[in-house]
Amino acid sequence: MSNTFICPRCGNKDQLFVGYKNGQPYCRRCIGFQGEEAQDAVKPLQSVRLSLSYSLSREQRALSDQVIANFKSGIDTLVYAVCGSGKTEISYGVIAYAMSKGLNVGFALPRRDVVVELFQRLKSAFPNNKIVAVYGGHASVLEGDCIILTTHQLYRYPAYFDLLVMDEIDAFPFKGSLVLGSFYERSLRGHCVMMTATPSKSVIARFKRPGHQILTLRTRYHRKPIPVPCSHLAVGPLKFFFCVRKLKEYKKARKQCMVFVPTVSMAERLFGFLRLFVSNGNFVSSKRKGRPGIIEAFKNGKYDYLVTTAVLERGVTIRNLQVIVFGSDNRIYDSAALIQIAGRAGRKADAPTGDVFFLANKESEGMKRAIKEIEYCNTFL
């Protein structure tokens, strides 16, 4: 009986974690990870269509191009992006490129609920491709053009991924887990793109080595915490009156406010009501005529408040802006969208704070997660 058993699945060499059954060694470190492994078949070149309902910011576009260039020249990339800066979208370009070449593409995240959420986003971003989600209890289909999976499921993909994107690498349970770390090492045969808002020292050190690059995305130059949203629960008309009360308060304090609504018809309806009580507002949506002019006028301070759909979720910076998300428990608002919206507040160095209210019937998973994630990011400033 040899005493130098090395686990073929997780690479464990520590004999303390090696057990023997009928004289055969087995690894205790990864014994909880058992199941079918993915079949590695040669895939043809693919046609890929990337469909986004918004466009990337200039910074996002530049980073996305650099990530693609790195991948082509065999460089591993760490994207160090502040919370709410839209780092996930930065990976879409390289995912599209790798899928088009018929390469094996994976996107791994530590938490199952985030896998489910990202799966939906990627499915709508890549309508022509087979996007597959793999997590505990959901692993009957293991192969596709792009596999979104929990880090726990990486064991099913030994030496498999040509491109592996990983997000939240500094989050539990991936962080500090030897066994998950080695599943990652063993599943990657090509190059990785790692993303984090909160890189640890060891991750930074790793990406300072040759063949690696660190890219940073800071839409918040001032390093002040992102305002933490506050959930306000109210049913029916009470939501309307909450808006009226807040808008009056902000008007008095000479602060502008954006009220986000989930649908185009809601924008019209809510504004029709609010204008009866609070003067000097307007509304925009994708269907609103003269939208650029209204937005420009709002930026110039001509309106006190603006009711808007997601058309203004990104890329608008207004000094001292207050934010209300009306109906934030609507299913169109996942945590990523809510973080983006919350990020509209407090963007200027001389006015880094602001109210963000999630106004809803009940607190949704997305709301809870958005608040948690912003709090988590803020602890690292």
Ligand SMILES: [Zn+2]
């Ligand atoms: Zn093992």
